[in-house]
Amino acid sequence: xxxxxxxxxxxxxxxxxxxxxxxxxxxxxxxxxxxxxxxxxxxxxxxxxxxxxxxxxxxxxxxxxxxxxxxxxxxxxxxxxxxxxxxxxxxxxxxxxxxxxxxxxxxxxxxxxxxxxxxxxxxxxxxxxxxxxxxxxxxxxxxxxxxxxxxxxxxxxxxxxxxxxxxxxxxxxxxxxxxxxxxxxxxxxxxxxxxxxxxxxxxxxxxxxxxxxxxxxxxxxxxxxxxxxxxxxxxxxxxxxxxxxxxxxxxxxxxxxxxxxxxxxxxxxxxxxxxxxxxxxxxxxxxxxxxxxxxxxxxxxxxxxxxxxxxxxxxxxxxxxxxxxxxxxxxxxxxxxxxxxxxxxxxxxxxxxxxxxxxxxxxxxxxxxxxxxxxxxxxxxxxxxxxxxxxxxxxxxxxxxxxxxxxxxxxxxxxxxxxxxxxxxxxxxxxxxxxxxxxxxxxxxxxxxxxxxxxxxxxxxxxxxxxxxxxxxxxxxxxxxxxxxxxxxxxxxxxxxxxxxxxxxxxxxxxx
Amino acid sequence: xxxxxxxxxxxxxxxxxxxxxxxxxxxxxxxxxxxxxxxxxxxxxxxxxxxxxxxxxxxxxxxxxxxxxxxxxxxxxxxxxxxxxxxxxxxxxxxxxxxxxxxxxxxxxxxxxxxxxxxxxxxxxxxxxxxxxxxxxxxxxxxxxxxxxxxxxxxxxxxxxxxxxxxxxxxxxxxxxxxxxxxxxxxxxxxxxxxxxxxxxxxxxxxxxxxxxxxxxxxxxxxxxxxxxxxxxxxxxxxxxxxxxxxxxxxxxxxxxxxxxxxxxxxxxxxxxxxxxxxxxxxxxxxxxxxxxxxxxxxxxxxxxxxxxxxxxxxxxxxxxxxxxxxxxxxxxxxxxxxxx
Numbered sequence: 001x002x003x004x005x006x007x008x009x010x011x012x013x014x015x016x017x018x019x020x021x022x023x024x025x026x027x028x029x030x031x032x033x034x035x036x037x038x039x040x041x042x043x044x045x046x047x048x049x050x051x052x053x054x055x056x057x058x059x060x061x062x063x064x065x066x067x068x069x070x071x072x073x074x075x076x077x078x079x080x081x082x083x084x085x086x087x088x089x090x091x092x093x094x095x096x097x098x099x100x101x102x103x104x105x106x107x108x109x110x111x112x113x114x115x116x117x118x119x120x121x122x123x124x125x126x127x128x129x130x131x132x133x134x135x136x137x138x139x140x141x142x143x144x145x146x147x148x149x150x151x152x153x154x155x156x157x158x159x160x161x162x163x164x165x166x167x168x169x170x171x172x173x174x175x176x177x178x179x180x181x182x183x184x185x186x187x188x189x190x191x192x193x194x195x196x197x198x199x200x201x202x203x204x205x206x207x208x209x210x211x212x213x214x215x216x217x218x219x220x221x222x223x224x225x226x227x228x229x230x231x232x233x234x235x236x237x238x239x240x241x242x243x244x245x246x247x248x249x250x251x252x253x254x255x256x257x258x259x260x261x262x263x264x265x266x267x268x269x270x271x272x273x274x275x276x277x278x279x280x281x282x283x284x285x286x287x288x289x290x291x292x293x294x295x296x297x298x299x300x301x302x303x304x305x306x307x308x309x310x311x312x313x314x315x316x317x318x319x320x321x322x323x324x325x326x327x328x329x330x331x332x333x334x335x336x337x338x339x340x341x342x343x344x345x346x347x348x349x350x351x352x353x354x355x356x357x358x359x360x361x362x363x364x365x366x367x368x369x370x371x372x373x374x375x376x377x378x379x380x381x382x383x384x385x386x387x388x389x390x391x392x393x394x395x396x397x398x399x400x401x402x403x404x405x406x407x408x409x410x411x412x413x414x415x416x417x418x419x420x421x422x423x424x425x426x427x428x429x430x431x432x433x434x435x436x437x438x439x440x441x442x443x444x445x446x447x448x449x450x451x452x453x454x455x456x457x458x459x460x461x462x463x464x465x466x467x468x469x470x471x472x473x474x475x476x477x478x479x480x481x482x483x484x485x486x487x488x489x490x491x492x493x494x495x496x497x498x499x500x501x502x503x504x505x506x507x508x509x510x511x512x
Numbered sequence: 513x514x515x516x517x518x519x520x521x522x523x524x525x526x527x528x529x530x531x532x533x534x535x536x537x538x539x540x541x542x543x544x545x546x547x548x549x550x551x552x553x554x555x556x557x558x559x560x561x562x563x564x565x566x567x568x569x570x571x572x573x574x575x576x577x578x579x580x581x582x583x584x585x586x587x588x589x590x591x592x593x594x595x596x597x598x599x600x601x602x603x604x605x606x607x608x609x610x611x612x613x614x615x616x617x618x619x620x621x622x623x624x625x626x627x628x629x630x631x632x633x634x635x636x637x638x639x640x641x642x643x644x645x646x647x648x649x650x651x652x653x654x655x656x657x658x659x660x661x662x663x664x665x666x667x668x669x670x671x672x673x674x675x676x677x678x679x680x681x682x683x684x685x686x687x688x689x690x691x692x693x694x695x696x697x698x699x700x701x702x703x704x705x706x707x708x709x710x711x712x713x714x715x716x717x718x719x720x721x722x723x724x725x726x727x728x729x730x731x732x733x734x735x736x737x738x739x740x741x742x743x744x745x746x747x748x749x750x751x752x753x754x755x756x757x758x759x760x761x762x763x764x765x766x767x768x769x770x771x772x773x774x775x776x777x778x779x780x781x782x783x784x785x786x787x788x789x790x791x792x793x794x795x796x797x798x799x800x801x802x803x804x805x806x807x808x809x810x811x812x813x814x815x816x817x818x819x820x821x822x823x824x825x826x827x828x829x830x831x832x833x834x835x836x837x838x839x840x841x842x843x844x845x846x847x848x849x850x851x852x853x
Contacts, residue, residue, distance in 0.1 A: 106738060
């Protein structure tokens, strides 16, 4: 196949921040109608490259050419006008306005300054229709789930061009981690839309942590490591193992090691016993017991009640039926404090909003829970505090290993480790991890999983929630399967249990 | 990837939900609640004071005559609150405008046709300045407009420490003029207030600027990334509020026929109360200017009812306002909480 002229070509792009060379002469090209993955670990320079491309950061060196013409953008608006649209991980729309308004705001059809609502709704409906989506454009955006909002964001960005020929203006569509909070069907819908746009000739730059998704949808990929280009490959030419090796720059034995590791640790006596625990509208009453040193994995669809179950065990939501016994003593789960007192720790899936305080330092974030457990009248002695913090920074390999760094500036994986450290320092008996590996790179993922294994070997019980079944399978002694806000099955993990078995259990909803 | 996130059944499309939740999620609900409250209170008044002439249409029209200035001020506040901000300088601006115009008319002998545009210009400029500071220096609107509150109140006292009563004939005529409406009559001030209401409705719902106000209030960060001119919108919103405050000051001056450095102290709080009772979310992004009308009418009706009762102290107005405000904040809270889940 003769290669057409790239719609976008970046050559020798350099971007420096004080003390860091974020991009060291990266080449990148994008052809019309292709779906191109940008891959790299956290901190490899993906976000920086996108931000340079979309005009958020100015270039420090190198050139950008759009359609063969040199281009440099100084604001996102300018990039948009030149035909480069971006949809960010967090949906940047106004939930209080209608779908149609969100698509058109800033360029509503007007006559003599008066917005023509009918025409706007009609045009929005046509655009949505043309892209094969089923969305009521008159409804407020907030009435739709996040996945649909994301699709609306894409509709907006492709509709940004000429108002009479939607899509004509957008040459390059940048999707920054669009799938991280979508479930499978939603991802498929997104992919369908991406394929349609690429058929229309739009070049799509797709950033994702999910390698399977990249193999499913992308034609070509560019791999970055430490701000440098590692290679550009056709997706079909490079298998996943090869790709991961390119990303992390070393072979994959550590992952393999983990596979063999599973289940070797023994399980002790009963630690937590929940009987008839439930909360109307959140999760049906369930019985659950967790033994010392046991890793109990929870599997289920998004919204099947995984998080809700965990929140009940932590007292973050109050149960309206049932009892919890921890270490032989009944605990009234009326507030997280009761659970913390009984040795339960909970790492929320929303580490940014429900866990870490981004403006505080690593040290302050780490000691937060321990200090809370001691009460504010008994501050932690400085020496002991510094020693503990240093110990956990080292044990979890938090980078940068600087207790005074602001948590908000750390990468996702390191933020997760800080959150973990905060709870580990309280030496809990039961550690609840809700999606601890979401949105973090594969290296950090492996480290966190290894940590779970070693904690369980030391006798800590872990309740592990993850969207990826492989993760649950790899780590858990026992797997609890949830469906429609109900704990439907408990499977003892073993060689005969596979992702298929679990999916079947979910699909049938049957008891063991 | 074998994600657990495979849904075997139909994906629910979000918008479809039971009628009850849809009603609770409807943004018009707070306005309807306020309107219903107004009608209920009015109906209660009709029953209780039927023999005292409460049923006269003029009693209803008087609500507009007596509260026209508050309506205008509250409309300005609606713009600001809708954009997620707050304006505390409203009362001071009204007081300042009464002083400023009284001084110009009485002491300087300027004709009203000159004084009115001048006062409106000063008000709009004051609002613009506050908006400029809020946007360009990224300072909390609360603090900036609090500074405005003190500044304009202080300027009143610079003009004169005592009240200036207005004897000017043109002001008198304008204040006395009543426009017959068949069943009753309205003052010029009330008509101006209604015109402002209509204009505000049009601007908020049929112009790009109006929609930007909603967008900024909904999510400022997003609005910025969507390429909307945020700075301009925010500054404009405070300019509108300053303009409305000055206009409210003119109407207040017509109503009271004097300028006084102590006029309209705390009226910004009445305006904010009217906006909130009218169903506009204090966090911004949701509300209707029509709701503000009902908010003002409810506040005005409380005053009327207390007057008709005769034996109650006028402080009961404040108590009733406090109770209502509390109730409406709670309604808003439950509504937003429901919307999130």
